[in-house]
Amino acid sequence: MKIVMLEPLAVSEEVINDLSKGLKDQGHELIVYDSVTNDVEELKTRAKGADALIIANNPLPGEVIKSVDELKFISVAFTGVDHVDLKACSEKGVKVSNAAGYSNQSVAELVIGMIISKLRNIVECNEVIREGKTKDGLVGYELAGKTVGIVGTGAIGLRVAKLLKAFGCKLLGNNNSPSKEGEDLGIEYVSLDELLKASDIVTLHTPLTEATTHLINSENIKLLKPTALLVNCARGPVVDIEAVATALKEKKFAGAAIDVFEIEPPLATDHVLFGAESALLTPHIAFATAESMVKRAGITFDNIYTWMDGKQINTIL
Template identity: 55%
Template structure:
Protein backbone atom coordinates (compact mmCIF):
# COMPACT_ATOMS: atom_id res chain seq x y z
CA UNK A 1 0.00 0.00 0.00
CA UNK A 2 1.09 3.56 -0.76
CA UNK A 3 0.26 5.81 2.22
CA UNK A 4 0.54 9.54 1.52
CA UNK A 5 0.49 12.23 4.22
CA UNK A 6 -0.82 15.21 2.24
CA UNK A 7 -0.09 17.86 4.86
CA UNK A 8 2.02 18.29 8.02
CA UNK A 9 0.47 17.29 11.35
CA UNK A 10 2.15 19.88 13.61
CA UNK A 11 4.47 17.36 15.25
CA UNK A 12 8.17 16.75 14.76
CA UNK A 13 9.61 14.77 11.88
CA UNK A 14 11.00 12.36 14.46
CA UNK A 15 7.48 11.67 15.75
CA UNK A 16 6.18 11.05 12.21
CA UNK A 17 9.12 8.78 11.38
CA UNK A 18 8.57 6.77 14.54
CA UNK A 19 4.84 6.35 13.89
CA UNK A 20 5.42 5.47 10.23
CA UNK A 21 7.48 2.44 11.21
CA UNK A 22 4.23 0.63 11.94
CA UNK A 23 3.60 0.79 8.16
CA UNK A 24 7.07 0.50 6.71
CA UNK A 25 7.95 -2.48 8.88
CA UNK A 26 5.07 -4.29 7.17
CA UNK A 27 6.41 -3.38 3.73
CA UNK A 28 4.07 -0.48 3.00
CA UNK A 29 5.32 2.71 1.34
CA UNK A 30 4.97 5.95 3.30
CA UNK A 31 5.24 9.34 1.57
CA UNK A 32 5.22 12.26 4.03
CA UNK A 33 4.62 15.92 3.23
CA UNK A 34 6.10 18.41 5.66
CA UNK A 35 4.98 21.59 3.92
CA UNK A 36 1.34 22.55 3.50
CA UNK A 37 0.13 23.56 0.05
CA UNK A 38 -3.23 24.74 -1.24
CA UNK A 39 -2.11 24.46 -4.85
CA UNK A 40 -4.46 22.03 -6.57
CA UNK A 41 -1.91 20.75 -9.06
CA UNK A 42 0.64 20.12 -6.30
CA UNK A 43 -1.92 18.22 -4.21
CA UNK A 44 -2.90 16.08 -7.19
CA UNK A 45 0.75 15.30 -7.86
CA UNK A 46 1.27 14.28 -4.21
CA UNK A 47 -1.89 12.17 -4.24
CA UNK A 48 -0.90 10.21 -7.32
CA UNK A 49 -0.94 6.46 -6.76
CA UNK A 50 -2.04 6.67 -3.14
CA UNK A 51 -4.07 3.91 -1.52
CA UNK A 52 -4.39 5.90 1.72
CA UNK A 53 -4.46 9.62 2.48
CA UNK A 54 -3.51 11.12 5.82
CA UNK A 55 -4.82 14.69 6.15
CA UNK A 56 -5.54 17.24 8.86
CA UNK A 57 -8.08 20.04 8.37
CA UNK A 58 -7.25 21.31 4.89
CA UNK A 59 -10.13 21.02 2.40
CA UNK A 60 -10.02 17.81 0.37
CA UNK A 61 -11.90 18.24 -2.89
CA UNK A 62 -13.51 15.67 -5.13
CA UNK A 63 -10.93 16.53 -7.79
CA UNK A 64 -8.05 15.52 -5.55
CA UNK A 65 -9.89 12.42 -4.33
CA UNK A 66 -10.72 11.34 -7.87
CA UNK A 67 -7.13 11.91 -8.98
CA UNK A 68 -6.10 8.88 -6.90
CA UNK A 69 -7.87 5.92 -8.55
CA UNK A 70 -6.49 3.46 -5.98
CA UNK A 71 -7.64 5.46 -2.96
CA UNK A 72 -9.42 3.27 -0.43
CA UNK A 73 -9.02 4.99 2.93
CA UNK A 74 -8.61 8.50 4.38
CA UNK A 75 -7.38 9.00 7.92
CA UNK A 76 -8.31 12.47 9.12
CA UNK A 77 -6.24 14.02 11.90
CA UNK A 78 -9.26 15.97 13.07
CA UNK A 79 -12.61 15.32 14.75
CA UNK A 80 -14.86 16.77 12.05
CA UNK A 81 -14.79 15.54 8.47
CA UNK A 82 -16.94 18.26 6.87
CA UNK A 83 -13.86 19.58 5.00
CA UNK A 84 -13.73 16.33 2.99
CA UNK A 85 -15.94 15.86 -0.09
CA UNK A 86 -18.13 13.14 1.39
CA UNK A 87 -20.10 12.48 -1.79
CA UNK A 88 -16.93 11.69 -3.75
CA UNK A 89 -15.88 9.28 -1.00
CA UNK A 90 -19.27 7.59 -1.00
CA UNK A 91 -19.17 7.12 -4.75
CA UNK A 92 -15.74 5.48 -4.52
CA UNK A 93 -16.60 3.57 -1.30
CA UNK A 94 -13.66 5.14 0.52
CA UNK A 95 -13.43 4.56 4.26
CA UNK A 96 -12.95 7.71 6.36
CA UNK A 97 -11.69 7.55 9.95
CA UNK A 98 -11.29 10.50 12.30
CA UNK A 99 -9.07 11.23 15.29
CA UNK A 100 -11.83 10.92 17.85
CA UNK A 101 -10.95 12.19 21.31
CA UNK A 102 -7.57 13.71 20.56
CA UNK A 103 -8.53 17.24 21.63
CA UNK A 104 -11.11 16.60 24.34
CA UNK A 105 -9.05 18.15 27.14
CA UNK A 106 -7.65 20.95 24.99
CA UNK A 107 -11.04 22.12 23.70
CA UNK A 108 -12.72 21.84 27.09
CA UNK A 109 -9.94 23.86 28.72
CA UNK A 110 -10.08 26.68 26.15
CA UNK A 111 -13.86 26.71 26.61
CA UNK A 112 -13.27 27.83 30.17
CA UNK A 113 -10.55 30.22 29.08
CA UNK A 114 -13.16 31.94 26.92
CA UNK A 115 -15.82 31.77 29.64
CA UNK A 116 -13.56 33.31 32.28
CA UNK A 117 -12.12 35.86 29.88
CA UNK A 118 -15.61 37.02 28.96
CA UNK A 119 -17.02 37.00 32.49
CA UNK A 120 -14.01 38.73 34.03
CA UNK A 121 -13.10 41.10 31.17
CA UNK A 122 -9.56 39.71 31.07
CA UNK A 123 -8.63 41.16 27.67
CA UNK A 124 -9.78 44.74 28.42
CA UNK A 125 -8.28 44.45 31.93
CA UNK A 126 -4.94 43.57 30.35
CA UNK A 127 -5.23 46.59 28.07
CA UNK A 128 -6.17 48.82 31.01
CA UNK A 129 -3.22 47.68 33.11
CA UNK A 130 -0.78 48.23 30.24
CA UNK A 131 -2.14 51.74 29.70
CA UNK A 132 -1.87 52.86 33.34
CA UNK A 133 -5.63 52.59 33.88
CA UNK A 134 -7.68 50.94 36.64
CA UNK A 135 -10.48 48.36 36.82
CA UNK A 136 -13.06 51.13 36.46
CA UNK A 137 -15.88 49.87 34.27
CA UNK A 138 -14.38 46.38 34.13
CA UNK A 139 -15.82 44.68 37.21
CA UNK A 140 -16.90 41.23 36.08
CA UNK A 141 -18.99 38.30 37.25
CA UNK A 142 -18.27 35.04 39.06
CA UNK A 143 -18.60 31.67 37.37
CA UNK A 144 -19.57 30.04 40.67
CA UNK A 145 -23.26 29.10 40.94
CA UNK A 146 -24.00 30.04 37.33
CA UNK A 147 -26.09 27.78 35.12
CA UNK A 148 -23.96 26.27 32.37
CA UNK A 149 -25.94 25.03 29.38
CA UNK A 150 -24.06 22.46 27.30
CA UNK A 151 -25.33 21.90 23.76
CA UNK A 152 -23.97 18.52 22.69
CA UNK A 153 -22.93 16.01 25.34
CA UNK A 154 -20.28 14.04 23.52
CA UNK A 155 -16.82 13.57 25.00
CA UNK A 156 -15.98 17.28 24.95
CA UNK A 157 -19.38 18.34 26.30
CA UNK A 158 -19.06 15.86 29.17
CA UNK A 159 -15.55 17.10 29.97
CA UNK A 160 -16.88 20.67 30.01
CA UNK A 161 -19.55 19.50 32.45
CA UNK A 162 -16.93 17.95 34.73
CA UNK A 163 -14.93 21.17 34.83
CA UNK A 164 -18.08 23.26 35.24
CA UNK A 165 -19.12 21.14 38.20
CA UNK A 166 -15.71 21.76 39.80
CA UNK A 167 -16.34 25.51 39.41
CA UNK A 168 -19.68 25.11 41.20
CA UNK A 169 -21.93 25.49 38.15
CA UNK A 170 -25.42 24.11 37.76
CA UNK A 171 -25.55 21.99 34.61
CA UNK A 172 -28.15 21.81 31.84
CA UNK A 173 -27.72 19.75 28.70
CA UNK A 174 -29.25 19.33 25.27
CA UNK A 175 -28.36 16.47 22.95
CA UNK A 176 -29.98 14.12 20.46
CA UNK A 177 -29.13 11.24 22.79
CA UNK A 178 -29.22 11.36 26.58
CA UNK A 179 -26.21 9.77 28.25
CA UNK A 180 -26.18 8.22 31.67
CA UNK A 181 -22.58 9.40 32.11
CA UNK A 182 -23.72 12.98 31.66
CA UNK A 183 -26.61 12.58 34.09
CA UNK A 184 -24.26 11.02 36.65
CA UNK A 185 -22.12 14.17 36.52
CA UNK A 186 -25.19 16.26 37.22
CA UNK A 187 -26.41 17.34 33.80
CA UNK A 188 -30.16 17.82 33.62
CA UNK A 189 -31.39 17.29 30.07
CA UNK A 190 -33.89 19.84 28.78
CA UNK A 191 -35.12 21.13 25.44
CA UNK A 192 -32.83 23.47 23.52
CA UNK A 193 -35.29 26.31 24.02
CA UNK A 194 -35.36 25.82 27.80
CA UNK A 195 -31.57 25.53 27.94
CA UNK A 196 -31.16 28.81 26.10
CA UNK A 197 -33.67 30.63 28.29
CA UNK A 198 -32.36 29.31 31.63
CA UNK A 199 -28.57 29.29 31.14
CA UNK A 200 -26.11 31.98 32.14
CA UNK A 201 -23.51 30.45 29.83
CA UNK A 202 -24.39 28.51 26.67
CA UNK A 203 -21.50 26.40 25.37
CA UNK A 204 -21.70 24.69 21.97
CA UNK A 205 -20.17 21.25 21.36
CA UNK A 206 -21.97 19.80 18.34
CA UNK A 207 -20.64 18.71 14.94
CA UNK A 208 -21.60 20.59 11.80
CA UNK A 209 -24.42 18.77 10.04
CA UNK A 210 -27.45 19.80 8.00
CA UNK A 211 -29.40 19.81 11.28
CA UNK A 212 -26.93 21.91 13.26
CA UNK A 213 -26.15 24.56 10.64
CA UNK A 214 -27.48 27.87 12.03
CA UNK A 215 -28.74 25.99 15.08
CA UNK A 216 -28.18 29.18 17.04
CA UNK A 217 -30.08 31.70 14.94
CA UNK A 218 -31.78 35.03 15.61
CA UNK A 219 -34.90 33.45 17.06
CA UNK A 220 -32.98 31.20 19.44
CA UNK A 221 -30.57 33.92 20.51
CA UNK A 222 -33.65 35.97 21.43
CA UNK A 223 -34.50 33.29 24.02
CA UNK A 224 -31.26 33.91 25.93
CA UNK A 225 -30.98 36.11 29.01
CA UNK A 226 -29.61 39.64 28.51
CA UNK A 227 -26.93 38.71 31.08
CA UNK A 228 -25.92 35.46 29.37
CA UNK A 229 -22.88 34.65 27.24
CA UNK A 230 -22.43 32.30 24.28
CA UNK A 231 -19.33 30.16 23.71
CA UNK A 232 -18.65 28.50 20.35
CA UNK A 233 -15.70 26.12 20.07
CA UNK A 234 -17.65 23.70 17.84
CA UNK A 235 -18.04 24.82 14.21
CA UNK A 236 -18.55 28.34 12.92
CA UNK A 237 -21.70 27.75 10.84
CA UNK A 238 -23.52 26.34 13.89
CA UNK A 239 -24.09 30.01 14.78
CA UNK A 240 -25.59 32.76 12.62
CA UNK A 241 -22.74 35.26 13.02
CA UNK A 242 -24.73 38.26 11.86
CA UNK A 243 -27.55 37.50 14.28
CA UNK A 244 -25.09 37.01 17.15
CA UNK A 245 -23.23 40.24 16.38
CA UNK A 246 -26.52 42.12 16.25
CA UNK A 247 -27.55 40.70 19.62
CA UNK A 248 -24.21 41.63 21.18
CA UNK A 249 -24.20 45.14 19.79
CA UNK A 250 -27.76 45.73 21.00
CA UNK A 251 -27.12 44.24 24.47
CA UNK A 252 -29.58 41.40 23.90
CA UNK A 253 -26.92 39.11 25.41
CA UNK A 254 -23.90 40.06 27.50
CA UNK A 255 -20.93 38.56 25.66
CA UNK A 256 -19.45 35.81 23.54
CA UNK A 257 -16.32 33.70 23.25
CA UNK A 258 -15.73 32.51 19.69
CA UNK A 259 -13.01 30.17 18.43
CA UNK A 260 -14.59 29.12 15.13
CA UNK A 261 -15.95 30.98 12.13
CA UNK A 262 -17.46 30.21 8.72
CA UNK A 263 -13.93 30.09 7.32
CA UNK A 264 -10.53 29.09 8.61
CA UNK A 265 -8.22 31.90 9.78
CA UNK A 266 -7.17 34.46 8.81
CA UNK A 267 -10.60 35.93 9.48
CA UNK A 268 -11.47 38.99 7.33
CA UNK A 269 -11.32 42.20 9.33
CA UNK A 270 -14.91 43.09 8.44
CA UNK A 271 -16.32 39.87 9.94
CA UNK A 272 -19.25 40.91 12.17
CA UNK A 273 -17.96 39.10 15.25
CA UNK A 274 -14.59 40.83 15.11
CA UNK A 275 -16.44 44.10 15.57
CA UNK A 276 -19.08 42.99 18.07
CA UNK A 277 -19.18 44.27 21.64
CA UNK A 278 -17.75 42.21 24.52
CA UNK A 279 -16.53 39.40 22.28
CA UNK A 280 -13.36 37.40 22.83
CA UNK A 281 -12.11 35.70 19.68
CA UNK A 282 -9.38 33.13 19.05
CA UNK A 283 -8.18 31.79 15.66
CA UNK A 284 -9.52 28.21 15.79
CA UNK A 285 -7.02 27.35 18.49
CA UNK A 286 -9.10 25.25 20.90
CA UNK A 287 -7.71 21.94 19.67
CA UNK A 288 -4.12 23.14 19.37
CA UNK A 289 -1.82 22.12 22.20
CA UNK A 290 1.48 20.26 22.05
CA UNK A 291 -0.11 17.33 23.83
CA UNK A 292 -3.14 17.13 21.57
CA UNK A 293 -1.05 17.32 18.39
CA UNK A 294 0.98 14.28 19.42
CA UNK A 295 -2.18 12.49 20.50
CA UNK A 296 -3.95 13.09 17.20
CA UNK A 297 -0.92 11.93 15.17
CA UNK A 298 -0.87 8.71 17.18
CA UNK A 299 -4.60 8.15 16.65
CA UNK A 300 -4.40 9.02 12.95
CA UNK A 301 -1.56 6.61 12.24
CA UNK A 302 -3.15 3.91 14.38
CA UNK A 303 -6.37 4.29 12.35
CA UNK A 304 -4.43 3.44 9.20
CA UNK A 305 -2.72 0.49 10.88
CA UNK A 306 -6.04 -0.85 12.19
CA UNK A 307 -7.59 -0.51 8.73
CA UNK A 308 -4.64 -2.32 7.15
CA UNK A 309 -5.21 -5.11 9.67
CA UNK A 310 -8.93 -5.29 8.74
CA UNK A 311 -9.92 -3.93 12.16
CA UNK A 312 -10.88 -0.31 11.35
CA UNK A 313 -11.42 2.14 14.22
CA UNK A 314 -13.08 5.55 14.44
CA UNK A 315 -14.96 4.94 11.19
CA UNK A 316 -17.03 7.93 10.06
CA UNK A 317 -17.89 6.65 6.56
Protein backbone atom coordinates (compact mmCIF):
# COMPACT_ATOMS: atom_id res chain seq x y z
CA MET A 1 0.00 0.00 0.00
CA LYS A 2 0.97 3.62 -0.46
CA ILE A 3 0.78 5.83 2.62
CA VAL A 4 1.34 9.57 2.24
CA MET A 5 2.10 11.92 5.11
CA LEU A 6 0.87 15.23 3.72
CA GLU A 7 2.63 17.40 6.31
CA PRO A 8 5.26 17.05 9.06
CA LEU A 9 4.26 15.80 12.52
CA ALA A 10 6.72 17.95 14.50
CA VAL A 11 8.90 15.01 15.51
CA SER A 12 12.37 13.98 14.41
CA GLU A 13 13.12 11.89 11.34
CA GLU A 14 14.38 9.22 13.73
CA VAL A 15 10.97 8.99 15.41
CA ILE A 16 9.19 8.71 12.04
CA ASN A 17 11.65 6.04 10.86
CA ASP A 18 11.12 4.05 14.03
CA LEU A 19 7.32 4.27 13.85
CA SER A 20 7.19 3.43 10.15
CA LYS A 21 9.67 0.53 10.22
CA GLY A 22 6.88 -2.02 10.32
CA LEU A 23 5.30 -0.54 7.20
CA LYS A 24 8.52 -0.75 5.25
CA ASP A 25 9.24 -4.26 6.53
CA GLN A 26 5.86 -5.33 5.15
CA GLY A 27 6.66 -3.81 1.76
CA HIS A 28 4.46 -0.74 2.03
CA GLU A 29 5.52 2.64 0.64
CA LEU A 30 5.63 5.71 2.90
CA ILE A 31 6.04 9.16 1.37
CA VAL A 32 6.70 12.03 3.78
CA TYR A 33 6.29 15.73 2.99
CA ASP A 34 8.11 18.15 5.26
CA SER A 35 6.06 21.26 4.51
CA VAL A 36 2.46 22.41 4.92
CA THR A 37 0.44 23.59 1.94
CA ASN A 38 -3.11 24.87 1.57
CA ASP A 39 -2.90 24.78 -2.22
CA VAL A 40 -5.56 22.34 -3.40
CA GLU A 41 -3.72 21.34 -6.57
CA GLU A 42 -0.51 20.68 -4.62
CA LEU A 43 -2.46 18.56 -2.13
CA LYS A 44 -3.96 16.57 -5.00
CA THR A 45 -0.48 15.97 -6.39
CA ARG A 46 0.88 14.87 -3.02
CA ALA A 47 -2.07 12.57 -2.30
CA LYS A 48 -2.20 10.96 -5.76
CA GLY A 49 -2.35 7.17 -5.60
CA ALA A 50 -2.48 6.99 -1.79
CA ASP A 51 -4.34 4.20 -0.04
CA ALA A 52 -3.99 6.09 3.25
CA LEU A 53 -3.22 9.67 4.20
CA ILE A 54 -1.69 11.11 7.36
CA ILE A 55 -2.42 14.74 8.19
CA ALA A 56 -2.26 16.93 11.29
CA ASN A 57 -4.19 20.21 11.11
CA ASN A 58 -3.73 20.92 7.41
CA PRO A 59 -7.22 21.47 5.90
CA LEU A 60 -8.25 18.56 3.68
CA PRO A 61 -11.13 19.63 1.41
CA GLY A 62 -13.52 17.28 -0.32
CA GLU A 63 -12.06 18.17 -3.69
CA VAL A 64 -8.78 16.57 -2.66
CA ILE A 65 -10.39 13.54 -1.04
CA LYS A 66 -12.55 12.84 -4.10
CA SER A 67 -9.56 13.13 -6.43
CA VAL A 68 -7.74 10.14 -4.90
CA ASP A 69 -9.35 7.03 -6.37
CA GLU A 70 -7.42 4.59 -4.17
CA LEU A 71 -8.03 6.43 -0.87
CA LYS A 72 -9.48 4.25 1.87
CA PHE A 73 -8.24 5.67 5.17
CA ILE A 74 -7.17 8.96 6.78
CA SER A 75 -5.26 9.08 10.07
CA VAL A 76 -5.62 12.55 11.54
CA ALA A 77 -2.82 13.48 13.94
CA PHE A 78 -5.11 15.80 15.85
CA THR A 79 -8.08 15.57 18.19
CA GLY A 80 -10.47 17.78 16.21
CA VAL A 81 -11.35 16.79 12.66
CA ASP A 82 -13.45 19.74 11.52
CA HIS A 83 -10.69 20.60 9.02
CA VAL A 84 -11.40 17.35 7.15
CA ASP A 85 -14.41 17.13 4.83
CA LEU A 86 -16.12 14.21 6.56
CA LYS A 87 -19.10 14.38 4.20
CA ALA A 88 -16.80 13.70 1.26
CA CYS A 89 -15.15 10.88 3.23
CA SER A 90 -18.51 9.32 4.01
CA GLU A 91 -19.68 9.54 0.40
CA LYS A 92 -16.45 7.93 -0.80
CA GLY A 93 -16.38 5.28 1.95
CA VAL A 94 -13.12 6.57 3.43
CA LYS A 95 -12.52 5.64 7.07
CA VAL A 96 -11.18 8.34 9.43
CA SER A 97 -9.42 8.01 12.79
CA ASN A 98 -8.01 10.75 15.01
CA ALA A 99 -5.35 11.01 17.71
CA ALA A 100 -7.56 11.63 20.71
CA GLY A 101 -5.83 11.90 24.05
CA TYR A 102 -2.29 12.64 22.94
CA SER A 103 -2.17 16.10 24.49
CA ASN A 104 -4.39 15.80 27.57
CA GLN A 105 -1.58 16.47 30.02
CA SER A 106 -0.02 19.23 27.92
CA VAL A 107 -3.31 21.11 27.55
CA ALA A 108 -4.19 20.70 31.22
CA GLU A 109 -0.80 22.05 32.30
CA LEU A 110 -1.14 25.13 30.07
CA VAL A 111 -4.60 25.81 31.51
CA ILE A 112 -3.17 25.82 35.03
CA GLY A 113 -0.22 27.92 33.90
CA MET A 114 -2.47 30.51 32.28
CA ILE A 115 -4.71 30.70 35.34
CA ILE A 116 -1.77 31.24 37.69
CA SER A 117 -0.22 33.74 35.27
CA LYS A 118 -3.40 35.81 35.37
CA LEU A 119 -3.96 35.47 39.11
CA ARG A 120 -0.37 36.45 39.93
CA ASN A 121 0.10 39.07 37.16
CA ILE A 122 3.20 37.27 35.87
CA VAL A 123 3.26 38.95 32.45
CA GLU A 124 2.86 42.39 34.03
CA CYS A 125 5.53 41.62 36.64
CA ASN A 126 8.00 40.70 33.91
CA GLU A 127 7.32 44.02 32.21
CA VAL A 128 7.66 46.25 35.28
CA ILE A 129 10.89 44.67 36.53
CA ARG A 130 12.47 45.30 33.12
CA GLU A 131 11.31 48.92 33.33
CA GLY A 132 13.00 49.42 36.70
CA LYS A 133 9.70 49.52 38.57
CA THR A 134 8.45 47.72 41.69
CA LYS A 135 5.58 45.39 42.56
CA ASP A 136 3.28 48.29 43.48
CA GLY A 137 -0.24 47.56 42.30
CA LEU A 138 0.54 43.96 41.39
CA VAL A 139 -0.79 42.10 44.41
CA GLY A 140 -2.22 38.83 43.12
CA TYR A 141 -4.56 36.09 44.25
CA GLU A 142 -4.15 32.47 45.32
CA LEU A 143 -5.67 29.69 43.26
CA ALA A 144 -6.45 27.73 46.42
CA GLY A 145 -10.04 28.13 47.50
CA LYS A 146 -11.30 29.46 44.17
CA THR A 147 -14.46 28.09 42.58
CA VAL A 148 -13.58 26.82 39.12
CA GLY A 149 -16.25 25.94 36.57
CA ILE A 150 -15.22 23.29 34.05
CA VAL A 151 -17.37 23.31 30.92
CA GLY A 152 -16.92 19.89 29.37
CA THR A 153 -15.65 17.07 31.55
CA GLY A 154 -14.17 14.74 28.99
CA ALA A 155 -10.59 13.51 29.26
CA ILE A 156 -8.98 16.96 29.24
CA GLY A 157 -11.58 18.54 31.49
CA LEU A 158 -11.09 15.76 34.03
CA ARG A 159 -7.31 16.09 33.86
CA VAL A 160 -7.68 19.81 34.58
CA ALA A 161 -10.01 18.94 37.45
CA LYS A 162 -7.40 16.63 39.02
CA LEU A 163 -4.78 19.38 38.93
CA LEU A 164 -7.19 21.98 40.30
CA LYS A 165 -8.24 19.64 43.11
CA ALA A 166 -4.59 19.42 44.15
CA PHE A 167 -4.59 23.21 44.49
CA GLY A 168 -7.61 23.08 46.78
CA CYS A 169 -10.23 24.49 44.41
CA LYS A 170 -13.98 23.98 44.59
CA LEU A 171 -15.06 22.35 41.31
CA LEU A 172 -18.25 22.93 39.34
CA GLY A 173 -18.94 21.09 36.11
CA ASN A 174 -21.24 21.26 33.12
CA ASN A 175 -21.51 18.37 30.69
CA ASN A 176 -24.13 16.62 28.57
CA SER A 177 -24.27 14.02 31.33
CA PRO A 178 -22.48 13.97 34.69
CA SER A 179 -19.28 11.95 34.75
CA LYS A 180 -18.89 9.34 37.49
CA GLU A 181 -15.14 10.06 37.50
CA GLY A 182 -15.92 13.76 37.75
CA GLU A 183 -18.24 13.22 40.68
CA ASP A 184 -15.57 11.11 42.38
CA LEU A 185 -13.20 14.08 41.99
CA GLY A 186 -15.71 16.25 43.80
CA ILE A 187 -17.18 18.03 40.79
CA GLU A 188 -20.67 19.39 41.42
CA TYR A 189 -22.62 19.31 38.16
CA VAL A 190 -24.81 22.35 37.50
CA SER A 191 -26.40 24.13 34.55
CA LEU A 192 -24.20 26.34 32.38
CA ASP A 193 -25.88 29.49 33.67
CA GLU A 194 -25.36 28.43 37.29
CA LEU A 195 -21.72 27.65 36.57
CA LEU A 196 -21.08 31.03 34.96
CA LYS A 197 -22.71 32.87 37.86
CA ALA A 198 -20.89 31.00 40.63
CA SER A 199 -17.37 30.54 39.26
CA ASP A 200 -14.29 32.62 39.95
CA ILE A 201 -12.66 30.93 36.96
CA VAL A 202 -14.39 29.32 33.97
CA THR A 203 -12.36 26.95 31.78
CA LEU A 204 -13.75 25.53 28.54
CA HIS A 205 -13.11 21.96 27.40
CA THR A 206 -15.92 21.15 24.98
CA PRO A 207 -15.56 19.80 21.45
CA LEU A 208 -16.68 22.07 18.62
CA THR A 209 -20.14 21.12 17.40
CA GLU A 210 -23.14 23.02 16.13
CA ALA A 211 -24.47 23.05 19.70
CA THR A 212 -21.24 24.38 21.23
CA THR A 213 -20.51 27.08 18.64
CA HIS A 214 -20.68 30.39 20.55
CA LEU A 215 -21.57 28.49 23.70
CA ILE A 216 -20.21 31.56 25.49
CA ASN A 217 -21.95 34.51 23.89
CA SER A 218 -23.07 38.10 24.37
CA GLU A 219 -26.01 37.02 26.53
CA ASN A 220 -24.58 34.52 28.98
CA ILE A 221 -21.24 36.31 29.31
CA LYS A 222 -23.19 38.84 31.36
CA LEU A 223 -23.55 36.18 34.05
CA LEU A 224 -19.83 36.15 34.87
CA LYS A 225 -18.67 37.75 38.08
CA PRO A 226 -16.89 41.11 37.63
CA THR A 227 -13.81 39.37 39.08
CA ALA A 228 -14.06 36.26 36.89
CA LEU A 229 -11.42 34.79 34.60
CA LEU A 230 -12.42 32.99 31.38
CA VAL A 231 -10.03 30.40 29.91
CA ASN A 232 -10.37 28.84 26.45
CA CYS A 233 -7.95 26.11 25.41
CA ALA A 234 -10.70 24.12 23.66
CA ARG A 235 -11.76 25.37 20.22
CA GLY A 236 -11.91 29.00 19.10
CA PRO A 237 -15.56 29.21 17.95
CA VAL A 238 -16.80 27.87 21.30
CA VAL A 239 -16.76 31.52 22.36
CA ASP A 240 -18.10 34.55 20.54
CA ILE A 241 -14.80 36.38 20.43
CA GLU A 242 -16.42 39.73 19.62
CA ALA A 243 -18.58 39.43 22.73
CA VAL A 244 -15.57 38.50 24.86
CA ALA A 245 -13.52 41.43 23.57
CA THR A 246 -16.36 43.89 24.13
CA ALA A 247 -17.02 42.64 27.66
CA LEU A 248 -13.32 42.85 28.55
CA LYS A 249 -12.98 46.37 27.18
CA GLU A 250 -16.04 47.41 29.18
CA LYS A 251 -14.58 45.66 32.27
CA LYS A 252 -17.65 43.45 32.66
CA PHE A 253 -15.34 40.68 33.91
CA ALA A 254 -11.72 40.66 34.98
CA GLY A 255 -9.78 38.81 32.32
CA ALA A 256 -9.40 36.05 29.78
CA ALA A 257 -6.71 33.55 28.82
CA ILE A 258 -7.16 32.33 25.26
CA ASP A 259 -5.10 29.85 23.23
CA VAL A 260 -7.55 29.12 20.40
CA PHE A 261 -9.18 31.44 17.91
CA GLU A 262 -11.73 31.46 15.11
CA ILE A 263 -8.81 31.00 12.68
CA GLU A 264 -5.32 29.61 13.16
CA PRO A 265 -2.63 32.21 14.00
CA PRO A 266 -1.09 34.38 12.73
CA LEU A 267 -3.98 36.71 13.50
CA ALA A 268 -4.67 39.97 11.71
CA THR A 269 -2.84 42.92 13.28
CA ASP A 270 -6.20 44.53 14.06
CA HIS A 271 -7.68 41.43 15.72
CA VAL A 272 -10.42 42.44 18.12
CA LEU A 273 -8.71 40.85 21.14
CA PHE A 274 -5.55 42.90 20.70
CA GLY A 275 -7.47 45.85 22.09
CA ALA A 276 -8.39 43.95 25.25
CA GLU A 277 -5.49 44.53 27.64
CA SER A 278 -6.75 42.03 30.21
CA ALA A 279 -6.59 39.14 27.73
CA LEU A 280 -3.61 36.78 27.88
CA LEU A 281 -3.18 35.32 24.39
CA THR A 282 -1.07 32.41 23.15
CA PRO A 283 -0.80 31.11 19.54
CA HIS A 284 -2.52 27.71 19.89
CA ILE A 285 0.27 26.05 21.87
CA ALA A 286 -1.70 24.06 24.47
CA PHE A 287 -1.03 20.76 22.72
CA ALA A 288 2.50 21.62 21.63
CA THR A 289 5.05 19.90 23.84
CA ALA A 290 7.85 17.57 22.79
CA GLU A 291 6.24 14.77 24.78
CA SER A 292 2.79 15.19 23.24
CA MET A 293 4.18 15.34 19.70
CA VAL A 294 5.87 11.96 20.11
CA LYS A 295 2.67 10.55 21.64
CA ARG A 296 0.64 11.98 18.76
CA ALA A 297 2.87 10.44 16.11
CA GLY A 298 2.66 7.07 17.86
CA ILE A 299 -1.14 7.12 17.92
CA THR A 300 -1.25 8.24 14.29
CA PHE A 301 0.83 5.28 13.12
CA ASP A 302 -1.02 2.88 15.43
CA ASN A 303 -4.18 3.95 13.58
CA ILE A 304 -2.55 2.95 10.28
CA TYR A 305 -1.30 -0.43 11.50
CA THR A 306 -4.62 -1.32 13.12
CA TRP A 307 -6.58 -0.35 10.01
CA MET A 308 -4.27 -2.50 7.87
CA ASP A 309 -5.05 -5.41 10.19
CA GLY A 310 -8.73 -5.02 9.31
CA LYS A 311 -9.71 -3.21 12.50
CA GLN A 312 -10.06 0.45 13.45
CA ILE A 313 -9.29 2.44 16.60
CA ASN A 314 -9.96 6.07 17.49
CA THR A 315 -12.80 5.91 15.01
CA ILE A 316 -14.38 9.11 13.71
CA LEU A 317 -15.94 7.63 10.58
